[in-house]
Amino acid sequence: MSRFYELNHISPTHRQSRYFSSWILPSPIFLAYRALLCLYSVLVIIIANALRPDLAGTRFSYFTWLTYWGITFYLLISLAHTFSYWKYGKAWLESWPKWLQLLHGVFYTTITVLPWTVTAVYWAVLFDGFGGQYDAWSNISVHALNAGVAFLEVIIPRTEPMPWVHIPWLIVILGGYLGVAYITKSTQGFYTYSFLDPNSKGSGITAAYCIGILAGTTILFCIVKGLVCLRVWVTEKKLGMNGKLSKKDVSGETEVTEKLNV
Template sequence: MKLFTYEEWGVPQSGFDTSYTFVRSHFVSPATLACIRAVLCLYSFTTIITCYTWLAHKTATISLKDVNLDPYTIQQGNAAIGQSFSFFTYLTFWSLGFYFLISAFHTFTYAFRRRTWLHTWPLPLQLLHTLFYSTITCFPFLVTIVFWGTMNSGWPAGRFEQWINLSVHGLNSVFAIVEIVLPATQPQPWNHLSVVLLVLSGYLGLAYLTQETQGFYVYEWMNPAHGKGGIVLHIVGYAGGMIALFVLARYAVVARNAVARRIGAVEEEMGEKGMKLDDG
């Protein structure tokens, strides 16, 4: 008995995505979808480059808190550029940028040639693309909810801090919503949830590795000095939240496809009535 089959993970052996759902939409043309993805890619990388350029010469003041911690303030300068690769927020935003880069390329190819490299890739790469889609439709929401719900301790005074907070903690979820609403993708397979949780667990290890190698906790709730019980509660809460977000994202895709089918049925019915009137 096989312990692993590509079909169970959304990549059937008979052919990957034969309806080209990853590169077309129920609501806009492939060219329009490609342009939207390209714009989001451009904004993602422009935001990161602008942020790093600003931090290289100036210092940002960030006010934070947590459910079991009083508000505190940190100063971020050029050292924060390297440290950003340990923050889940920035790793997620980098991932959005690369996802939109890859998906825009494939969608433009489909728009003008009606074929893509994605659909000729080896099965392991096609599987990674489906997993990539599942993660970028979940992780941004976790970032947004956690930051604005538990970590933000007030609206920052600086324009840079205001803009970067809105970009990486707000627009990130808007980008994820775009990928849930516009493409014609099928619902994320349930076993993708295990990979989503595995990535989240792997990040926890990265955060503590950062403390060992660089001497700081990425998030203060990870510091055992504040109580080990708080760490356990945070981990359980984030895991539960991630499961709920995956379910919501999956059924949002189900609802989108149902709406698209209904719209298609109405348009087909209207077309048939129009043909009967013409015949009459």
């Protein structure tokens, strides 16, 4: 089991505080930055449901909105841990069981990789114009700004490169969504995305779309991991910007570059 956790970067050599501190923003400013991102994400969900309450239930059938809810909850949870790190010098996550630390790591991977899948598929395959101001704002928020949040979460925190063993987690999530999509068709009578309809596109085309999205997401994982590696290399190895730690940090970590297995 210890080997399993080590493969998932859950060990003393992989500081959990990296999720909740930045290489460039001091702890209070980093906390405010996350609070602003979180506030906007929550407002998007509230406004979307308030203006179009008729779609509130069906939104949970769409990968776009499931991903956006994931981003929002990640920001909420990270905001709480970032606050605890700033306030007490130790994030609550650091005292939690290893399996919860593992899930947080997977959570981070999903919100930095899957929004790019959503954005790429929407603008390349599904986009056919905006139906008005609300439609434009809503779609830009969940199909463009979502990727912006993912990019910021790659660049701003001190997170280390995600482990390769997170790829199977992404595959399981994508496979699970296929189940959601076809359950939606069975229970509510519609396909969430037109390319999932084998009667319209043909089973071969539908399978090709699914395989292509899976392959594309794997490639995106590699790109995001590469960006994190590049950020660590530039900021820590080359510039010596090893982190704006909480003044109350109790981990014993100092501003000395850690050795990371990237």
